[in-house]
Amino acid sequence: xxxxxxxxxxxxxxxxxxxxxxxxxxxxxxxxxxxxxxxxxxxxxxxxxxxxxxxxxxxxxxxxxxxxxxxxxxxxxxxxxxxxxxxxxxxxxxxxxxxxxxxxxxxxxxxxxxxxxxxxxxxxxxxxxxxxxxxxxxxxxxxxxxxxxxxxxxxxxxxxxxxxxxxxxxxxxxxxxxxxxxxxxxxxxxxxxxxxxxxxxxxxxxxxxxxxxxxxxxxxxxxxxxxxxxxxxxxxxxxxxxxxxxxxxxxxxxxxxxxxxxxxx
Amino acid sequence: xxxxxxxxxxxxxxxxxxxxxxxxxxxxxxxxxxxxxxxxxxxxxxxxxxxxxxxxxxxxxxxxxxxxxxxxxxxxxxxxxxxxxxxxxxxxxxxxxxxxxxxxxxxxxxxxxxxxxxxxxxxxxxxxxxxxxxxxxxxxxxxxxxxxxxxxxxxxxxxxxxxxxxxxxxxxxxxxxxxxxxxxxxxxxxxxxxxxxxxxxxxxxxxxxxxxxxxxxxxxxxxxxxxxxxxxxxxxxxxxxxxxxxxxxxxxxxxxx
Numbered sequence: 001x002x003x004x005x006x007x008x009x010x011x012x013x014x015x016x017x018x019x020x021x022x023x024x025x026x027x028x029x030x031x032x033x034x035x036x037x038x039x040x041x042x043x044x045x046x047x048x049x050x051x052x053x054x055x056x057x058x059x060x061x062x063x064x065x066x067x068x069x070x071x072x073x074x075x076x077x078x079x080x081x082x083x084x085x086x087x088x089x090x091x092x093x094x095x096x097x098x099x100x101x102x103x104x105x106x107x108x109x110x111x112x113x114x115x116x117x118x119x120x121x122x123x124x125x126x127x128x129x130x131x132x133x134x135x136x137x138x139x140x141x142x143x144x145x146x147x148x149x150x151x152x153x154x155x156x157x158x159x160x161x162x163x164x165x166x167x168x169x170x171x172x173x174x175x176x177x178x179x180x181x182x183x184x185x186x187x188x189x190x191x192x193x194x195x196x197x198x199x200x201x202x203x204x205x206x207x208x209x210x211x212x213x214x215x216x217x218x219x220x221x222x223x224x225x226x227x228x229x230x231x232x233x234x235x236x237x238x239x240x241x242x243x244x245x246x247x248x249x250x251x252x253x254x255x256x257x258x259x260x261x262x263x264x265x
Numbered sequence: 266x267x268x269x270x271x272x273x274x275x276x277x278x279x280x281x282x283x284x285x286x287x288x289x290x291x292x293x294x295x296x297x298x299x300x301x302x303x304x305x306x307x308x309x310x311x312x313x314x315x316x317x318x319x320x321x322x323x324x325x326x327x328x329x330x331x332x333x334x335x336x337x338x339x340x341x342x343x344x345x346x347x348x349x350x351x352x353x354x355x356x357x358x359x360x361x362x363x364x365x366x367x368x369x370x371x372x373x374x375x376x377x378x379x380x381x382x383x384x385x386x387x388x389x390x391x392x393x394x395x396x397x398x399x400x401x402x403x404x405x406x407x408x409x410x411x412x413x414x415x416x417x418x419x420x421x422x423x424x425x426x427x428x429x430x431x432x433x434x435x436x437x438x439x440x441x442x443x444x445x446x447x448x449x450x451x452x453x454x455x456x457x458x459x460x461x462x463x464x465x466x467x468x469x470x471x472x473x474x475x476x477x478x479x480x481x482x483x484x485x486x487x488x489x490x491x492x493x494x495x496x497x498x499x500x501x502x503x504x505x506x507x508x509x510x511x512x513x514x515x516x517x518x519x520x521x522x
Contacts (some may be wrong), residue, residue, distance in 0.1 A: 160349035163321055167343040168363035168414060178366075182353045259353045259394040 047229040055229040056236070065218070069237065072203055072215040075131065079138025080199040087143050088188060091150025096180055101151065112144035117205045129210040134203075141202035146195045153187030154180060186257045193249035200242045266334065266417045266450055268295040268318065272327035275313055275476075286475035287313050291327070293469055293478060295418065298448045300488075302465035304455055304507060306515040310476030311454045312422055318452055319343050319420045334417060342411030342449075346423040348403045350395040356382065356406045357391040363414035381409040384443055401432040408440070412447060419451040426455070437463055441489055458511070462503045463491055470507055473514045480510055 004010040029049065035041045036048040043051075059065040093100040116137055123136045157180055165179050207216025215234050222230035275288040287310040295301045303311045316322040318329050319341055331339040342363075350359050360382055361374040369377070382388060385405040395403055404424055411419060425433045437460060444451065455461055461468045465484050472479040484503060486496050 158347070158349065160345050160347045161351060164343065164345065164349045164410075165362070165366075166321065167319060167341050167420075168410070169340075169366035174366070179351070182351070185353075257353075259396060262396050 044226060045228055047232070052229045052232045052236075055227075056233040059230070059233060065233075065237070068213060068215050068218045069241070071213050072207065072238075073241065075134045075206070075214065076138060076196075076199050076203050078131075079135040079202075080142055080196055082135065083139045083143035083146055083195075083199075084192060087146040088150050088192075091147040092154045092176070092180065092184065092188075094147070094151040095154025095157075095184070096176070105148075105151070108144050108147055112148065116141035116202055120206070120209055124210060134206040134211070134214075137206035138199050138202045141205075142195045142199050145198065146191060149191040149195070150184075150188055153191060154184045156187070157183040186253065186260060189249065189253050189256070193246060193253070196245055196249070197242050200238055204238065266297055266339075267332040268329065268418055268450060268452075269332060270294065270314075270318060270327075270329050273314070273317060273324045273329065274326040275310065275317065275322070276325045288317075288324075289475040289477050291476070291478055293481065295450050295452055297450060300444060300451045300453065300464060300466045302453045302455060302461040302468050303471060304458060304461040304468055304511070305471030305476070305479075306473055306511055306518040307456060308518050308521070309471040309473040309514070311456075311471055314471075314476070315420055315422050315452060315454045318418070331417065339418065340414050340416040342414055342416035342419045344404070344407050344411050344419070344421045344424045346426055348395075348407045348424075350403055350406055350410070352395050355392050355394055356387055356398070356409075359395070359406055360409045360413050362410060367414065377413050377415075381413045384412070384446065385409040386439065399432075400428050401436055404428065404436060405439075408443065412443070412449075416449065419449045421451065421453045423455055424453075425460070426457070433460075440464065445489060458504050458507045461507065462500060468503075468507060470510045473518060482507065 001013055001016065004012050005016070032046075032049055036043065036046050047055075090100075090104065094104055095101070119140055120133075120137060123133045123140075127133050127136060161179050161183060162175060165175060170178055203214075204216040204219065207214040208220055211217040211220075215238055219231050219234040222228070222234065270291055270293055273288055273291040274286070277285045277287055279285050291314060293301075303314060305311050313322065317324050320329075321343075351362065354362065357378050361369075361378045364374045364377060378391075382391060385408050387402060387405050387409065390398065390402065390406075395406065398406065407424070425436050428436060441464065453461075453464060462484055466488070468482045468484060469478055470480045470482065471477065482503065486499060486503075490496075491500055
């Protein structure tokens with residue numbers, strides 16, 4: 001059972017591996033419980049775990065939170081889908097055509113270091129406080145990374161595959177559909193999975209300023225009214241939604257790319 | 266179909282901006298139904314030459330032309346060492362890729378696909394993905410894919426050098442059996458002299474720095490069964506003859522690393 005626990009890069013027993021993960025969660029819960037139930041931190045700032053659970057349940061029962069989840073989710077999705085619709089094709093072109101890489105890589109490489117949150121005041125000036133502005137923040141936060149990551153994935157398509165297609169009669173334009181797209185598809189889905197996670201973090205940033213609904217807004221309001229339990233519930237919900245999306249992406253990945261596995265479908 | 270390689274030169278500019286002559290004044294022809302093997306030490310430009318014949322690279326000077334195709338573009342089947350099967354396609358889908366490109370009917374795709382999968386001995390593995398195959402089986406699929414377009418010329422770039430020695434021997438035998446059935450004009454690149462003598466009608470020995478044709482050796486042994494005892498002496502003589510031609514260059518090459 002305890003074999004190899006401290007041997008670098010060796011497999012350990014499966015229950016030990018999963019058990020370690022659960023133990024870490026429990027440890028965090030324990031620290032929280034000691035701090036709150038033990039009275040080390042004022043309940044005004046750190047509510048006890050059972051208080052958070054109660055608040056969460058009542059928020060779901062009254063249904064107030066569902067509206068916030070819905071609006072936040074649609075904001076993340078619309079901003080992210082727009083970024084993906086433009087970023088994936090652009091990244092693929094940049095990864096295959098040197099002229100496109102030359103034209104776009106420097107500017108995208110530069111802009112991606114600019115913090116999306118710092119653009120919020122500009123977006124507000126340009127497009128106001130509506131949904132378009134929230135979308136713009138999420139788009140801005142994900143588009144540039146997504147494009148560059150897609151470019152890298154496409155660049156790594158084995159050159160031999162392209163040469164072989166030429167010798168088998170493929171034309172230049174067909175290569176995109178017949179070789180480059182299917183070869184880079186797994187990498188692209190993985191890129192989308194990772195950047196979608198980032199989109200959630202930009203959501204809160206977008207909703208902290210000038211929003212009247214959504215999870216980020218709810219968190220801000222809870223802070224104003226000194227309700228840390230609500231803040232924690234909001235954070236946990238965002239975390240869970242991210243996790244669920246991650247699991248969905250991974251399931252899509254496994255179902256679509258069975259050819260990547262040695263044992264097959 | 267006769268393929269003529271005429272006065273081909275190839276120069277590169279290396280990382281230090283120096284001009285390097287990879288190939289110099291290469292002249293030979295591949296006759297109809299002839300199996301020609303290019304052999305030489307590493308750095309002699311044999312893969313470069315194969316890529317030029319295959320149209321994947323253009324020569325700096327000289328030309329490659331196909332006699333007897335008229336204005337029609339010649340069909341070329343290429344098998345690489347890396348195999349380069351499309352990993353998202355099954356064996357069958359890989360084999361018919363070229364037929365899809367040429368717009369062959371579904372029925373033709375099925376017939377030819379099955380025919381060539383049978384020929385390379387992959388029946389029963391039509392629906393397997395490349396990842397699920399052994400190295401030797403992948404290379405069979407690669408050969409079937411190249412054969413399926415019924416090429417005018419088959420080009421093979423060290424196709425078996427990544428395989429273990431036993432699989433390699435088996436694949437060499439099978440290649441000859443397949444070749445015997447198709448009788449395709451073939452250009453085969455290898456650094457393995459035994460393999461060259463085993464497969465070739467003619468062996469073209471290249472020297473390095475620059476890559477030039479050092480010698481062309483006609484292998485006067487029956488095409489099938491050269492590993493039989495009765496030919497052993499002559500087989501070894503050919504191997505030795507080629508080794509003596511390459512030896513000096515090969516030693517130099519190994520010192521340069």
